[in-house]
Amino acid sequence: MKKITILGSTGSIGTQTLDILSREPDRYQVEAISAGSNLELVIAQAKQFRPKTVCLATKSLAEEAKLHLPKGTNVLYGNEGLIETAAATDADTVVTAIVGSRGLEATLAAIDAGKHIGLANKETLVTAGHLVMRRAAERGVSVLPIDSEHSAIFQCLNGERRADVKRITLTASGGSFRDRTREELQGVTVAEALNHPNWSMGAKITIDSATMVNKGLEVIEAHWLFGLSYDQIDVIIHPESIIHSYVEFVDHSIIAQLGLPDMRVPIQYALTYPERRPTPTESLNLAKLSALHFREMDFDRYPCLRSAYESGRAGQSVPTVFNAANETAVARFLEGSITFLEIEAVIAKVLDQHQATDVPDVQSIAAVDAWARTVAANI
Ligand SMILES: NC(=O)C1=CN([C@@H]2O[C@H](COP(=O)(O)OP(=O)(O)OC[C@H]3O[C@@H](n4cnc5c(N)ncnc54)[C@H](OP(=O)(O)O)[C@@H]3O)[C@@H](O)[C@H]2O)C=CC1
Ligand SMILES: CC(=O)[C@@H](O)[C@H](O)COP(=O)(O)O
Numbered sequence: 001m002k003k004i005t006i007l008g009s010t011g012s013i014g015t016q017t018l019d020i021l022s023r024e025p026d027r028y029q030v031e032a033i034s035a036g037s038n039l040e041l042v043i044a045q046a047k048q049f050r051p052k053t054v055c056l057a058t059k060s061l062a063e064e065a066k067l068h069l070p071k072g073t074n075v076l077y078g079n080e081g082l083i084e085t086a087a088a089t090d091a092d093t094v095v096t097a098i099v100g101s102r103g104l105e106a107t108l109a110a111i112d113a114g115k116h117i118g119l120a121n122k123e124t125l126v127t128a129g130h131l132v133m134r135r136a137a138e139r140g141v142s143v144l145p146i147d148s149e150h151s152a153i154f155q156c157l158n159g160e161r162r163a164d165v166k167r168i169t170l171t172a173s174g175g176s177f178r179d180r181t182r183e184e185l186q187g188v189t190v191a192e193a194l195n196h197p198n199w200s201m202g203a204k205i206t207i208d209s210a211t212m213v214n215k216g217l218e219v220i221e222a223h224w225l226f227g228l229s230y231d232q233i234d235v236i237i238h239p240e241s242i243i244h245s246y247v248e249f250v251d252h253s254i255i256a257q258l259g260l261p262d263m264r265v266p267i268q269y270a271l272t273y274p275e276r277r278p279t280p281t282e283s284l285n286l287a288k289l290s291a292l293h294f295r296e297m298d299f300d301r302y303p304c305l306r307s308a309y310e311s312g313r314a315g316q317s318v319p320t321v322f323n324a325a326n327e328t329a330v331a332r333f334l335e336g337s338i339t340f341l342e343i344e345a346v347i348a349k350v351l352d353q354h355q356a357t358d359v360p361d362v363q364s365i366a367a368v369d370a371w372a373r374t375v376a377a378n379i
């Protein structure tokens with residue numbers, strides 16, 4: 001029996017993880033789940049999966065939840081509760097499906113407690129990849145990617161020697177505005193931006209996909225997961241999201257991973273690796289598709305991707321600032337206080353005002369993160 005904890009069980013990745021677990025109840029036990037504020041769903045999940053621990057974002061939500069959760073459930077809340085949920089259970093694996101860098105401390109606590117990580121929460125690696133990967137290596141736990149591109153690269157690298165890798169290429173759908181010019185981005189609405197062509201995901205990552213910040217975060221995530229230099233990480237636009245990413249080796253052979261866009265495949269692989277199990281997704285029929293399309297990345301069309309590469313290369317506190325400025329700008333766009341194009345303007349202004357510093361620990365990362373959020377909120 002594999003014991004799983006899910007941080008962010010009520011979101012897109014969280015619910016798809018539970019869907020996978022529900023299909024093989026004899027293989028999995030849900031140890032603990034955490035949610036933000038979706039009480040109705042987390043209560044229904046607790047009734048179905050009977051986790052020992054449930055965590056909510058605030059004390060008042062936790063008190064309300066207690067009235068409806070199965071008797072004996074350990075109910076926690078807030079950041080302290082999230083850390084306890086991640087670390088103080090019998091789980092073997094923690095799936096980090098919470099959104100944003102708020103997942104960092106809990107991810108580190110899970111690693112310190114010897115839990116393997118199924119990592120969806122890419123912001124934690126962007127803001128503190130050096131800490132997460134070092135602590136995982138020291139503790140001897142694996143950080144297995146759930147993000148579709150990184151799962152693809154991980155699968156392509158299986159059995160290969162790192163020294164034989166020439167470069168990797170992450171595919172990008174182009175997001176909700178992939179067929180619009182920059183001029184046509186003036187005045188686009190939140191609803192239009194949330195309409196991703198291929199994937200059904202949470203709001204924040206869907207906006208990130210439209211600005212190409214998502215691919216920028218993924219470039220930095222790949223740098224940490226696979227130990228590659230930024231010169232070895234490319235991005236290409238592939239509107240169909242069928243090739244999830246690929247690796248080119250020194251002999252110019254390319255190995256790619258393909259499949260219909262369904263996150264349950266990479267989620268399950270992170271849980272069953274090195275075994276493969278059947279999934280509910282359909283088989284890919286290439287003859288039926290007939291054509292796949294690719295185009296060169298245009299860094300002038302997507303300046304946030306250039307900015308992400310620059311932030312990753314600069315290192316130190318700069319990726320933390322890039323991430324925190326983006327999280328704040330996206331929240332402001334979603335609440336209607338800035339326009340879509342102002343997301344990239346906010347990120348650029350915050351980065352402009354920042355003086356890079358070392359971020360050797362969680363406290364220094366938290367301080368830089370808070371600074372960037374304050375600046376981004378007031379532009
Ligand atoms: N969705 C996808 O297909 C993919 C997602 N990812 C990454 O996975 C992560 C999750 O994405 P996704 O599932 O789309 O996001 P969602 O917005 O769908 O879900 C986010 C989860 O985080 C919880 N949450 C939000 N705010 C708080 C808070 N303040 N305290 C505690 N919990 C909170 C939400 O709880 P509640 O809803 O109860 O408030 C929810 O469970 C992100 O890092 C994303 O980049 C990576 C690849 C693909
Ligand atoms: C499903 C997944 O992994 C997302 O990160 C996805 O990649 C978003 O799509 P694009 O960023 O390519 O539009």
Ligand SMILES: [Mn+2]
Nearest residue numbers: 147148149218
């Ligand atoms: Mn992805």
